[in-house]
Amino acid sequence: xxxxxxxxxxxxxxxxxxxxxIKEATGAEVFAVAMDVGQQGEPLxxxxxxxxxxxxxxxxxxxxxxxFAKDYCFPAIRANAMYEGQYPLVxxxxxxxxxxxxxxxxxxxxxDTLAHGCTGKGNDQVRFEVSIQSLAPELECLSPIRDxxxxxxxxxxxxxxxxxxIVIKEENPFSIDQNLWGRAIEAGFLEDIWNAPxxxxxxDGIYIYTDDPDIDRPVDELTITFKxxxxxxxxxxxxxxxxxxEEMNKRAGAQGVGRIDxxxxxxxxxKSREIYEAxxxxxxxxxxxxxxxxxxxxxxxxxxxxxxxxxxxxxxxARWFSPIKQSLDAFINDTQKYVNGDIRxxxxxxxxxxxxxxxxxxxxxxxxATYEEDDQFDQLSSRGFxxxxxxxxxxxxxxxxxxxx
Ligand code: ARG
Numbered sequence: 001x002x003x004x005x006x007x008x009x010x011x012x013x014x015x016x017x018x019x020x021x022i023k024e025a026t027g028a029e030v031f032a033v034a035m036d037v038g039q040q041g042e043p044l045x046x047x048x049x050x051x052x053x054x055x056x057x058x059x060x061x062x063x064x065x066x067x068f069a070k071d072y073c074f075p076a077i078r079a080n081a082m083y084e085g086q087y088p089l090v091x092x093x094x095x096x097x098x099x100x101x102x103x104x105x106x107x108x109x110x111x112d113t114l115a116h117g118c119t120g121k122g123n124d125q126v127r128f129e130v131s132i133q134s135l136a137p138e139l140e141c142l143s144p145i146r147d148x149x150x151x152x153x154x155x156x157x158x159x160x161x162x163x164x165x166i167v168i169k170e171e172n173p174f175s176i177d178q179n180l181w182g183r184a185i186e187a188g189f190l191e192d193i194w195n196a197p198x199x200x201x202x203x204d205g206i207y208i209y210t211d212d213p214d215i216d217r218p219v220d221e222l223t224i225t226f227k228x229x230x231x232x233x234x235x236x237x238x239x240x241x242x243x244x245x246e247e248m249n250k251r252a253g254a255q256g257v258g259r260i261d262x263x264x265x266x267x268x269x270x271k272s273r274e275i276y277e278a279x280x281x282x283x284x285x286x287x288x289x290x291x292x293x294x295x296x297x298x299x300x301x302x303x304x305x306x307x308x309x310x311x312x313x314x315x316x317x318a319r320w321f322s323p324i325k326q327s328l329d330a331f332i333n334d335t336q337k338y339v340n341g342d343i344r345x346x347x348x349x350x351x352x353x354x355x356x357x358x359x360x361x362x363x364x365x366x367x368x369a370t371y372e373e374d375d376q377f378d379q380l381s382s383r384g385f386x387x388x389x390x391x392x393x394x395x396x397x398x399x400x401x402x403x404x405x
Contacts, residue, residue, distance in 0.1 A: 038180025182278030213256025213350025229336030
């Protein structure tokens, strides 16, 4: 039986009542752990006070935004990470970081057990528990919402009975997860996958990070500077990873960039509809890809596409800390040493358009590419090249003719 439990605490209804549940069910002391990953929620101090008011023995709150930007979002840019070609892994990227701090808090408070407030239908329960198993296999894990099949009504009744000072907000029709990298919105009328996101009175509350792309407004043109595959400056101004992502969220969000409406394949076998808004992630990845297309050698670039897809799937599938992910990182990192330079983009009407590239470490050679006078490409050698290159297909054609098939 657990003696001391560290609970990933958001300050919301689920995790607030979980404190008391865990205490009653196990007799353990509960330590609340809250993290800021850029969700723009309540101040951490308020969350800490609520945890204690709801019965936590102590609370540990930590601002992880800079770490999330540098060690999780930035690698996702290098990997051009888009699950199923569309989703920039907003929630999936934050779970290993939250798990890491949860484990650190467990050590600090000398806990033997961890707990999270996920339901039993999603990917996040898997991400937390698999991350924890990778980092601290000796720790047990509790999942009170999932394992007690809790519902909102049961939670509110329990809170009343036990005098837990929960703040009951008006019920949000959606389930939302948001952080620095973007926002994920599901449930409510979106569960009918024929319904457009703007087709219901509840639609008003859907988008927060992005403005309406259809409003007529001037184009925003900007230059992003990359160093070894990481964005380091916007319009010549150097910015730390956190500030840079915040700035891109603001500028791309103001142009309605980064809205995604998709049905995705969850790890647990369910297909689910999710709306995302990820203005910074979308535009940074588009810009990064444009620079890679100038700087990566052809086979390296082609091979990387497969690595990127696998990388995204691994992160989605709860394998951030896995050996295979580390091996893919080694490849990706090696590809980035010449990815330096400037990309000029235009943000407008929900679109990101690349309009210029500049690099001293690329493979684009004007003298080889040009159709003008100063062409240095030896066109006459192409004849011999094609003759040898096409040999295998000529041989196959000759056989076909010989055998008459
Ligand atoms: N479907 C996304 C993922 O698995 C987001 C999960 C959280 N979504 C939410 N709306 N609460 O990564």
